[in-house]
Amino acid sequence: xxxxxxxxxxxxxxxxxxxxxxxxxxxxxxxxxxxxxxxxxxxxxxxxxxxxxxxxxxxxxxxxxxxxxxxxxxxxxxxxxxxxxxxxxxxxxxxxxxxxxxxxxxxxxxxxxxxxxxxxxxxxxxxxxxxxxxxxxxxxxxxxxxxxxxxxxxxxxxxxxxxxxxxxxxxxxxxxxxxxxxxxxxxxxxxxxxxxxxxxxxxxxxxxxxxxxxxxxxxxxxxxxxxxxxxxxxxxxxxxxxxxxxxxxxxxxxxxxxxxxxxxxxxxxxxxxxxxxxxxxx
Amino acid sequence: xxxxxxxxxxxxxxxxxxxxxxxxxxxxxxxxxxxxxxxxxxxxxxxxxxxxxxxxxxxxxxxxxxxxxxxxxxxxxxxxxxxxxxxxxxxxxxxxxxxxxxxxxxxxxxxxxxxxxxxxxxxxxxxxxxxxxxxxxxxxxxxxxxxxxxxxxxxxxxxxxxxxxxxxxxxxxxxxxxxxxxxxxxxxxxxxxxxxxxxxxxxxxxxxxxxxxxxxxxxxxxxxxxxxxxxxxxxxx
Numbered sequence: 003x004x005x006x007x008x009x010x011x012x013x014x015x016x017x018x019x020x021x022x023x024x025x026x027x028x029x030x031x032x033x034x035x036x037x038x039x040x041x042x043x044x045x046x047x048x049x050x051x052x053x054x055x056x057x058x059x060x061x062x063x064x065x066x067x068x069x070x071x072x073x074x075x076x077x078x079x080x081x082x083x084x085x086x087x088x089x090x091x092x093x094x095x096x097x098x099x100x101x102x103x104x105x106x107x108x109x110x111x112x113x114x115x116x117x118x119x120x121x122x123x124x125x126x127x128x129x130x131x132x133x134x135x136x137x138x139x140x141x142x143x144x145x146x147x148x149x150x151x152x153x154x155x156x157x158x159x160x161x162x163x164x165x166x167x168x169x170x171x172x173x174x175x176x177x178x179x180x181x182x183x184x185x186x187x188x189x190x191x192x193x194x195x196x197x198x199x200x201x202x203x204x205x206x207x208x209x210x211x212x213x214x215x216x217x218x219x220x221x222x223x224x225x226x227x228x229x230x231x232x233x234x235x236x237x238x239x240x241x242x243x244x245x246x247x248x249x250x251x252x253x254x255x256x257x258x259x260x261x262x263x264x265x266x267x268x269x270x271x272x273x274x275x276x277x278x279x280x281x282x283x284x
Numbered sequence: 285x286x287x288x289x290x291x292x293x294x295x296x297x298x299x300x301x302x303x304x305x306x307x308x309x310x311x312x313x314x315x316x317x318x319x320x321x322x323x324x325x326x327x328x329x330x331x332x333x334x335x336x337x338x339x340x341x342x343x344x345x346x347x348x349x350x351x352x353x354x355x356x357x358x359x360x361x362x363x364x365x366x367x368x369x370x371x372x373x374x375x376x377x378x379x380x381x382x383x384x385x386x387x388x389x390x391x392x393x394x395x396x397x398x399x400x401x402x403x404x405x406x407x408x409x410x411x412x413x414x415x416x417x418x419x420x421x422x423x424x425x426x427x428x429x430x431x432x433x434x435x436x437x438x439x440x441x442x443x444x445x446x447x448x449x450x451x452x453x454x455x456x457x458x459x460x461x462x463x464x465x466x467x468x469x470x471x472x473x474x475x476x477x478x479x480x481x482x483x484x485x486x487x488x489x490x491x492x493x494x495x496x497x498x499x500x501x502x503x504x505x506x507x508x509x510x511x512x513x514x515x516x517x518x519x520x521x
């Protein structure tokens with residue numbers, strides 16, 4: 003009986019030692035940090051991994067990024083679960099500001115979208131310069147197209163192209179039009195697996211390694227321009243929001259130093275994002 | 285085939301490399317899942333034993349409910365915990381969202397029914413054996429539950445390990461309530477999801493191999509501990 007007790011005590015101590023202090027230390031580890039709701043493209047392209055250490059070293063503010071689609075990121079910020087919103091769909095961002103969730107939206111940088119597709123190019127759209135016309139040909143050829151289908155910024159941009167092409171792609175959902183309902187990377191994985199076309203942001207495409215037969219088929223159309231905006235969530239809607247530290251991050255991103263850090267980020271000596279905080283109307 | 289070979293070499297490189305970021309991810313995974321298992325066992329085991337011993341109206345309904353809850357989809361648990369812990373939710377003021385505490389809460393909710401249901405099954409069998417004896421000794425109900433839990437502890441190990449397995453393997457709940465934030469809430473499973481999203485399949489599979497290896501070590505450890513304790517007991521006067 004005594005041995006049992008000793009064994010039990012030992013096991014309990016072991017578990018308690020493992021679990022409890024860890025829990026406590028996790029609770030207190032958070033001293034000065036902000037939460038940024040952002041998109042999968044900024045996270046998965048590696049941009050944040052490059053930017054955040056520079057900002058954290060300068061200010062001592064830890065930046066915690068929750069990377070989801072633009073639609074979900076806006077929802078998170080509206081619910082007060084993020085201090086800063088950093089996404090890429092200007093109409094939605096302006097709606098966010100108009101609703102009073104943020105005082106001001108600032109342009110930060112842009113990159114561009116590219117249309118990727120299989121080398122065999124069944125819709126014969128390679129090197130076309132008009133994205134909407136290319137989409138029309140994809141629909142006419144009933145060539146497989148992998149859509150994000152997740153209300154992300156990229157998905158919204160893609161829907162605008164279908165509209166411009168005069169094609170109701172969702173009517174073919176499940177046939178040649180495949181909605182993955184997931185992030186950029188998983189959608190590219192799906193496209194690579196089924197030799198489908200897809201619209202991708204260039205940053206994610208450049209850092210994406212599982213390309214299989216995929217290559218860029220359409221690029222350089224001015225309509226493929228992809229603008230990112232940033233805004234600190236306002237205290238007016240959510241009093242707990244860390245507006246000062248959030249604003250510090252926003253200010254840094256649009257400062258000459260932050261803009262230079264964005265321009266410095268390269269993969270295989272290719273620049274991924276182009277700072278344009280000072281460009282009027284961006 | 286190349287990808288699978290690359291996965292194994294990636295796993296080996298990770299184990300040998302001792303990359304501090306990876307160590308942090310592994311430790312966080314273990315802390316979250318083990319803490320959730322401890323909490324779920326504290327809650328679930330007595331519930332399971334009580335359901336095996338006590339007879340009361342609605343007991344069968346509870347048993348069926350518990351069995352059904354074993355199949356709780358992690359993403360649903362994640363959603364409910366997210367809505368609850370969101371700043372706009374009822375427990376938003378706690379500030380737990382996107383912290384390991386939220387992940388522990390979600391996993392505890394996820395695996396408590398599993399631990400309780402499996403425990404109830406093994407306790408019911410033991411109770412069938414012990415019922416007459418304990419009744420004739422006039423042992424009170426709560427003391428009976430305690431006796432069953434203690435005497436059936438080796439059988440209960442299985443329920444706890446099943447709970448750990450489910451917690452360590454799930455991604456849907458922790459990614460939603462933790463946010464997969466680098467250095468803060470990134471666990472092995474969410475890191476695998478992220479690397480897969482980046483198309484880094486070899487690295488993702490390497491992480492998967494590592495996760496399975498860790499799970500194997502923990503299960504082997506629990507098995508050996510159980511055997512050791514059993515042997516001690518058999519040898520004791």
